Amino acid sequence: MNVILASTSTLFGGNYLEYLTKELTELFKGTEEIIFIPFARPGGISHEEYTAKAKDFFSGLNIKIKGLHEFANPVEAVHAAKGFFTGGGNTFLLVKTLHELGLMGVLSENIKKGKAYLGCSAGSNIGGINMKTTNDMPIVYPSSFDCMGLVPFNLNPHYLDPNPDLKHNGETRETRIKEFLTQNDIKVVGLREGNWIRIRGNKITTEGTEETRIFEPGKAPYELKPGASLV
Amino acid sequence: MNVILASTSTLFGGNYLEYLTKELTELFKGTEEIIFIPFARPGGISHEEYTAKAKDFFSGLNIKIKGLHEFANPVEAVHAAKGFFTGGGNTFLLVKTLHELGLMGVLSENIKKGKAYLGCSAGSNIGGINMKTTNDMPIVYPSSFDCMGLVPFNLNPHYLDPNPDLKHNGETRETRIKEFLTQNDIKVVGLREGNWIRIRGNKITTEGTEETRIFEPGKAPYELKPGASLV
Numbered sequence: 266m267n268v269i270l271a272s273t274s275t276l277f278g279g280n281y282l283e284y285l286t287k288e289l290t291e292l293f294k295g296t297e298e299i300i301f302i303p304f305a306r307p308g309g310i311s312h313e314e315y316t317a318k319a320k321d322f323f324s325g326l327n328i329k330i331k332g333l334h335e336f337a338n339p340v341e342a343v344h345a346a347k348g349f350f351t352g353g354g355n356t357f358l359l360v361k362t363l364h365e366l367g368l369m370g371v372l373s374e375n376i377k378k379g380k381a382y383l384g385c386s387a388g389s390n391i392g393g394i395n396m397k398t399t400n401d402m403p404i405v406y407p408s409s410f411d412c413m414g415l416v417p418f419n420l421n422p423h424y425l426d427p428n429p430d431l432k433h434n435g436e437t438r439e440t441r442i443k444e445f446l447t448q449n450d451i452k453v454v455g456l457r458e459g460n461w462i463r464i465r466g467n468k469i470t471t472e473g474t475e476e477t478r479i480f481e482p483g484k485a486p487y488e489l490k491p492g493a494s495l496v
Numbered sequence: 497m498n499v500i501l502a503s504t505s506t507l508f509g510g511n512y513l514e515y516l517t518k519e520l521t522e523l524f525k526g527t528e529e530i531i532f533i534p535f536a537r538p539g540g541i542s543h544e545e546y547t548a549k550a551k552d553f554f555s556g557l558n559i560k561i562k563g564l565h566e567f568a569n570p571v572e573a574v575h576a577a578k579g580f581f582t583g584g585g586n587t588f589l590l591v592k593t594l595h596e597l598g599l600m601g602v603l604s605e606n607i608k609k610g611k612a613y614l615g616c617s618a619g620s621n622i623g624g625i626n627m628k629t630t631n632d633m634p635i636v637y638p639s640s641f642d643c644m645g646l647v648p649f650n651l652n653p654h655y656l657d658p659n660p661d662l663k664h665n666g667e668t669r670e671t672r673i674k675e676f677l678t679q680n681d682i683k684v685v686g687l688r689e690g691n692w693i694r695i696r697g698n699k700i701t702t703e704g705t706e707e708t709r710i711f712e713p714g715k716a717p718y719e720l721k722p723g724a725s726l727v
Binding site: 423 | 538539585586588589627628629630631632633634635636637640641654656666667672673674675676677678679680
């Protein structure tokens, strides 16, 4: 496989995908056109406008973008594509739409054959076993929480450390992930902003500027340095 | 109806339910025993321990507590009960369990007949039309997101204003609720900590120390003062 699952599309104060420019040049090397999957975006901007944003960035890498919503038969479009990018937004809406269109398995199959894939935020969540560690609000009801399983664990993008100054009784991210572990025997990778997961062949590593926090059933959470192996 | 739907069980620096003592004395006036619904709690403490925590507080009001998990037939137990308290935790786990046990409709029916109900956090979410505005992580997959519909809107407990200092690209609570509104034609009540919704008969008001933020489709969000009518 040849995959990047990034915590976020945009670093604070940066431009869209800018911090990943070098990595994306390598990920999509030799790929002239990729399909953009805009389904996570629930409002504010349309699928067309969201796709235009991706086009804008990738034109700088001489890569053409087509939105998956432009195709009459999206299943065929995925089979014919050379590579994929799924943008962020709401994971429930993304997963619901992919299941409705019969695309979750088709996308997974094509990526597992070696087609390049970039996911950001919600687009990274769907690379995990299921979407049960998303941070998003359940604004729609998907027919299943199952995802592509590109990696043998779940992801928590935008991972945020507890803020000891916050006088608020909502659960911290760490508490939420520990709650997940009481109900599921699945490792969770807490991806801080600035980090991503890289799959090259059958090697999976954690990359970026921050340490990555790992949660496993029956273990204290621990940190991995950039470049560490994830399996 | 005779209902309190509270944003949180515990204010920062306070004890469990302490800030609601006066209101709960009135809510459960003349009720000797109520049933505690501990199903939202995913781990850390057992149903027994969670029920003991509720018992501890309500003994000070001379009200006995029985945990719903103690009954061989929970449906019958709900029909026989005088009042209810659903504690906080994970809304997905709570809603999944209530649907599995066939309790969502039974509980709703008994509360709509006039039996007193207290919900905190996840226990308040289930008072809304559906759970699509919970803040919780989807650690389990419920058979439906539908809730009791005690009020003709949805709740967002632990409502938190955007923090302009946060250098993080995760969505704010306001953004999430606006995303909900793009997919659902349902009003959302953002309940800050310290606030609760009170139903007396067919009057619904917002109560507590803070203003309450209201989100409606096609309108700018607005604030209601404590004591304002919600319908």
